[in-house]
Amino acid sequence: MSSISDLKKISVLIPAYNEELVLLQCIQIWQRLSYENKEAIFINDGSTDNTMGVLHDFLELSIIEKGITKDSTSGKILNLYQSKEFTEIYVIDQLNGGKSVALNTGISMATGEIVITLDADSILESDSLSVINESFADPKVIAAGGMVQVGQLINRKGNIIYGKNWIIKYQLSGYLSSFYVRKVTQAKLSVLGVVSGAFGAFRLNILQQIGGG
Numbered sequence: 001m002s003s004i005s006d007l008k009k010i011s012v013l014i015p016a017y018n019e020e021l022v023l024l025q026c027i028q029i030w031q032r033l034s035y036e037n038k039e040a041i042f043i044n045d046g047s048t049d050n051t052m053g054v055l056h057d058f059l060e061l062s063i064i065e066k067g068i069t070k071d072s073t074s075g076k077i078l079n080l081y082q083s084k085e086f087t088e089i090y091v092i093d094q095l096n097g098g099k100s101v102a103l104n105t106g107i108s109m110a111t112g113e114i115v116i117t118l119d120a121d122s123i124l125e126s127d128s129l130s131v132i133n134e135s136f137a138d139p140k141v142i143a144a145g146g147m148v149q150v151g152q153l154i155n156r157k158g159n160i161i162y163g164k165n166w167i168i169k170y171q172l173s174g175y176l177s178s179f180y181v182r183k184v185t186q187a188k189l190s191v192l193g194v195v196s197g198a199f200g201a202f203r204l205n206i207l208q209q210i211g212g213g
Helices: 023-031 051-059 099-109 128-135 166-188 204-210
Strands: 010-016 038-045 061-063 077-083 089-094 114-118 143-145 199-203
Touching: 010 023, 010 099, 010 128, 023 051, 038 051, 038 099, 051 061, 051 077, 051 089, 089 099, 099 114, 099 204, 114 128, 114 204, 128 199, 199 204
Parallel strands: 010 038, 010 114, 038 089
Antiparallel strands: 061 077, 077 089, 114 199, 143 199
């Protein structure tokens, strides 16, 4: 097990556009992560639903001033908040600019050595950040991706199940091909060219050097 001194700070960026229905689950998952040196940055990308209201209710947000290194790739920020209950959680409220702009805004505020990009409806294993931290112990690693599974097909024991819905079965076939065959093979051959947007990890200094995501 890694000591606290071995834990690189990890910034988890969560872009949110009309995600009011999944935010509570996302926050609950965050609380269960077994990793201490972390921060979460939610980026509300001009949602038209009650995304900001839900974040206010669950996180008890207060407006703060914090240094952000903005550039042309960042969005137009309306307000910056910090949770009173979970002080490692921040929320950026910005005008709609699309997912890439939202992530670049998050990158401009991130303070972790490692940055993870995460979809708001993704569910992380409790040790996922620890695994990422161990992977980045190798200085040659600049990016990593996680295994993405179809939530509707996973039972409580973590096993894949097969239902009668042919649309979901078709979705599963695509994931099996993409993640369990193609990406695993590419990783073993060291030719993996794309990191999944649902869960990707990167060194912050590299993202800054190339001008964001």
